[in-house]
Amino acid sequence: xxxxxxxxxxxxxxxxxxxxxxxxxxxxxxxxxxxxxxxxxxxxxxxxxxxxxxxxxxxxxxxxxxxxxxxxxxxxxxxxxxxxxxxxxxxxxxxxxxxxxxxxxxxxxxxxxxxxxxxxxxxxxxxxxxxxxxxxxxxxxxxxxxxxxxxxxxxxxxxxxxxxxxxxxxxxxxxxxxxxxxxxxxxxxxxxxxxxxxxxxxxxxxxxxxxxxxxxxxxxxxxxxxxxxxxxxxxxxxxxxxxxxxxxxxxxxxxxxxxxxxxxxxxxxxxxxxxxxxxxxxxxxxxxxxxxxxxxxxxxxxxxxxxxxxxxxxxxxxxxxxxxxxxxxxxxxxxxxxxxxxxxxxxxxxxxxxxxxxxxxxxxxxxxxxxxxxxxxxxxxxxxxxxxx
Amino acid sequence: xxxxxxxxxxxxxxxxxxxxxxxxxxxxxxxxxxxxxxxxxxxxxxxxxxxxxxxxxxxxxxxxxxxxxxxxxxxxxxxxxxxxxxxxxxxxxxxxxxxxxxxxxxxxxxxxxxxxxxxxxxxxxxxxxxxxxxxxxxxxxxxxxxxxxxxxxxxxxxxxxxxxxxxxxxxxxxxxxxxxxxxxxxxxxxxxxxxxxxxxxxxxxxxxxxxxxxxxxxxxxxxxxxxxxxxxxxxxxxxxxxxxxxxxxxxxxxxxxxxxxxxxxxxxxxxxxxxxxxxxxxxxxxxxxxxxxxxxxxxxxxxxxxxxxxxxxxxxxxxxxxxxxxxxxxxxxxxxxxxxxxxxxxxxxxxxxxxxxxxxxxxxxxxxxxxxxxxxxxxxxxxxxxxxxxxxxxxxxxxxxxxxxxxxxxxxxxxxxxxxxxxxxx
Numbered sequence: 101x102x103x104x105x106x107x108x109x110x111x112x113x114x115x116x117x118x119x120x121x122x123x124x125x126x127x128x129x130x131x132x133x134x135x136x137x138x139x140x141x142x143x144x145x146x147x148x149x150x151x152x153x154x155x156x157x158x159x160x161x162x163x164x165x166x167x168x169x170x171x172x173x174x175x176x177x178x179x180x181x182x183x184x185x186x187x188x189x190x191x192x193x194x195x196x197x198x199x200x201x202x203x204x205x206x207x208x209x210x211x212x213x214x215x216x217x218x219x220x221x222x223x224x225x226x227x228x229x230x231x232x233x234x235x236x237x238x239x240x241x242x243x244x245x246x247x248x249x250x251x252x253x254x255x256x257x258x259x260x261x262x263x264x265x266x267x268x269x270x271x272x273x274x275x276x277x278x279x280x281x282x283x284x285x286x287x288x289x290x291x292x293x294x295x296x297x298x299x300x301x302x303x304x305x306x307x308x309x310x311x312x313x314x315x316x317x318x319x320x321x322x323x324x325x326x327x328x329x330x331x332x333x334x335x336x337x338x339x340x341x342x343x344x345x346x347x348x349x350x351x352x353x354x355x356x357x358x359x360x361x362x363x364x365x366x367x368x369x370x371x372x373x374x375x376x377x378x379x380x381x382x383x384x385x386x387x388x389x390x391x392x393x394x395x396x397x398x399x400x401x402x403x404x405x406x407x408x409x410x411x412x413x414x415x416x417x418x419x420x421x422x423x424x425x426x427x428x429x430x431x432x433x434x435x436x437x438x439x440x441x442x443x444x445x446x447x448x449x450x451x452x453x454x455x456x457x458x459x460x461x462x463x464x465x466x467x468x469x470x471x472x473x474x475x476x477x478x479x480x481x482x483x484x485x486x487x488x489x
Numbered sequence: 490x491x492x493x494x495x496x497x498x499x500x501x502x503x504x505x506x507x508x509x510x511x512x513x514x515x516x517x518x519x520x521x522x523x524x525x526x527x528x529x530x531x532x533x534x535x536x537x538x539x540x541x542x543x544x545x546x547x548x549x550x551x552x553x554x555x556x557x558x559x560x561x562x563x564x565x566x567x568x569x570x571x572x573x574x575x576x577x578x579x580x581x582x583x584x585x586x587x588x589x590x591x592x593x594x595x596x597x598x599x600x601x602x603x604x605x606x607x608x609x610x611x612x613x614x615x616x617x618x619x620x621x622x623x624x625x626x627x628x629x630x631x632x633x634x635x636x637x638x639x640x641x642x643x644x645x646x647x648x649x650x651x652x653x654x655x656x657x658x659x660x661x662x663x664x665x666x667x668x669x670x671x672x673x674x675x676x677x678x679x680x681x682x683x684x685x686x687x688x689x690x691x692x693x694x695x696x697x698x699x700x701x702x703x704x705x706x707x708x709x710x711x712x713x714x715x716x717x718x719x720x721x722x723x724x725x726x727x728x729x730x731x732x733x734x735x736x737x738x739x740x741x742x743x744x745x746x747x748x749x750x751x752x753x754x755x756x757x758x759x760x761x762x763x764x765x766x767x768x769x770x771x772x773x774x775x776x777x778x779x780x781x782x783x784x785x786x787x788x789x790x791x792x793x794x795x796x797x798x799x800x801x802x803x804x805x806x807x808x809x810x811x812x813x814x815x816x817x818x819x820x821x822x823x824x825x826x827x828x829x830x831x832x833x834x835x836x837x838x839x840x841x842x843x844x845x846x847x848x849x850x851x852x853x854x855x856x857x858x859x860x861x862x863x864x865x866x867x868x869x870x871x872x873x874x875x876x877x878x879x880x881x882x883x884x885x886x887x888x889x890x891x892x893x894x895x896x897x898x899x900x901x902x903x904x905x906x907x908x909x910x911x912x913x914x915x
Contacts (some may be wrong), residue, residue, distance in 0.1 A: 213827070410631050
């Protein structure tokens with residue numbers, strides 16, 4: 101087995117490979133393979149896998165991509181994410197991609213799907229409209245129809261029909277992927293010093309770029325190492341970071357939070373990888389091909405700023421998470437101009453105040469380069485909890 | 490500009506309609522009428538009316554607060570309790586208005602909702618807005634109507650059925666529960682009959698801009714014309730009467746060869762014909778309009794007047810298929826169209842109404858419109874070889890209205906149009 105340090109270094113390199121080298125290499129080995137890029141937050145990758153495809157997470161350019169053309173497409177008061185995605189698209193980084201999925205998370209992402217359609221990027225650019233109705237025969241059926249459209253598009257490209265056997269194999273692999281990812285988070289909850297938050301970020305993000313089979317091996321190897329008592333605990337508070345589910349924080353920001361005296365034991369950075377909270381059941385009948393994926397979305401999704409769970413308020417679910425993770429405070433870190441995240445903050449913060457939970461909040465952009473002010477803010481937050489609680 | 494400023498009969502009718510609605514709302518608790526909060530796009534007030542309930546539109550309250558210079562304080566108050574500077578100012582203005590006693594535009598108190606009808610169409614922020622309202626009114630039920638986006642450039646039967654099922658199993662049962670009345674489809678059909686007539690009249694009214702001079706301004710005056718149908722009068726007899734009168738008045742103007750009415754009288758010389766994309770600024774509405782009519786610019790079509798429904802492509806509600814019609818109406822609102830469809834629609838307007846230029850008023854806090862506008866602009870410029878202009882403002886946050894910046898940009902734009910006319914004439 102590779103040493104942990106080498107695994108972590110490999111994950112970091114894969115996670116930020118904006119040329120998507122591994123995905124393109126994977127595709128080049130078989131002319132029936134397809135690459136489908138998907139935007140945040142969640143996409144049921146199982147269906148693309150079952151159709152002989154690789155779904156690749158498109159998470160923007162971060163602080164690794166200079167924006168030149170993207171600014172000509174988006175006004176200054178629109179978040180940074182679409183401009184770096186357009187920049188990557190115009191620079192040809194997605195040229196071997198066959199299709200693109202834009203989950204319905206906000207108006208910017210929705211209209212970005214139209215921009216991709218007009219620019220003619222990929223063989224299809226699909227806005228995936230998630231139901232906000234959670235009844236199986238209404239929202240569930242609509243969701244299945246949405247997923248079927250994607251399968252139809254892929255079929256037009258590679259003529260591979262998804263069967264229950266193929267899809268069940270994919271479901272097994274992604275169930276395992278989610279189990280292993282959860283296990284890493286669970287170990288870190290107890291022993292957060294064994295891996296840094298940045299390491300976890302790299303490990304999970306690398307899974308957005310490579311076949312699930314390869315990522316499962318990485319996760320198993322990481323777990324093997326972190327089950328051992330490695331590294332020394334430090335006197336830090338335990339925090340949840342919320343609000344960063346779409347435009348990703350620069351890695352320097354995640355490091356800054358930990359350097360300023362916090363262990364990030366829970367976050368929503370790459371929420372899509374852990375969106376489904378329980379194993380997805382395998383399909384029993386060919387006639388209900390997408391039924392278990394639909395059931396999982398309707399019943400076992402995590403809470404998020406993009407889902408209106410009328411009967412299961414998100415503040416209650418946040419409080420439950422805080423209790424489960426045994427955290428000392430919350431950091432609300434959101435990208436500038438992110439309506440979904442920022443319009444949740446007053447709701448969530450009120451719940452925190454009511455329940456005497458400490459929080460701090462700030463805004464960032466994916467290419468923020470200065471962390472001094474944030475470090476001071478987080479440091480004060482962490483000190484105040486350590487000293488006075 | 491002609492110095493004579495007179496109020497047309499239709500204006501008087503509209504004023505009376507609005508006044509009576511707000512009066513009715515202010516006494517709703519005494520009269521026992523139930524109140525439903527909902528949104529303009531995907532505005533199924535026919536269904537609300539079928540249960541004898543009254544609609545309230547938080548967007549309309551926000552824009553009215555903007556026009557009456559009250560929004561700044563409301564926004565500040567919302568920001569004080571944690572709403573970010575970056576988010577939609579309609580939401581903040583509405584929350585601020587509620588924090589300040591929920592006093593509506595006419596000075597009367599807006600009643601608290603009995604139902605939150607979240608028919609979020611073409612704007613994701615609507616969902617966030619009502620999530621916040623739900624926390625202010627925790628005991629009020631929410632009826633959620635998810636309108637699928639026209640991402641594939643069409644409304645499919647599956648999309649319509651998805652909406653009809655939601656109407657039947659989510660929205661109507663909640664309305665029955667709140668109103669205490671059974672759903673009466675015959676009544677809804679009758680109401681939709683009026684809507685159909687109004688939709689037909691709306692198309693004719695906005696089509697009069699093909700005349701030269703255009704008898705109306707389809708943006709600044711257009712927002713008044715769409716007022717009744719967007720603030721709760723869809724499907725009412727009053728709306729039919731109003732639009733018949735308005736159309737009659739406009740036809741008289743056409744016969745007389747008159748230009749549009751502005752706050753300072755009739756515009757006498759039409760120099761530039763424009764198509765505008767994006768909502769107007771409400772906090773400085775008159776000054777904003779004046780920048781156009783002072784320079785002889787008339788708006789011959791605008792996307793904003795289609796925010797509560799697009800009828801250009803032939804869509805009309807069909808009273809014989811009431812729920813399907815409501816579903817298709819919602820999905821057909823402007824911001825529920827994908828970017829290609831928006832380009833096509835604007836392109837048709839530019840061509841049909843012989844516009845000299847295309848202008849974007851990009852709104853800081855409205856991603857539903859703003860995200861993608863630069864792409865739309867680029868597409869139209871390339872496709873039609875038409876001069877394009879770009880200005881920025883906000884809906885109801887006066888901090889983002891810079892008069893001199895907008896004036897400078899507009900003057901340059903109009904100079905460009907002038908030069909172009911000279912070149913073409915030569």
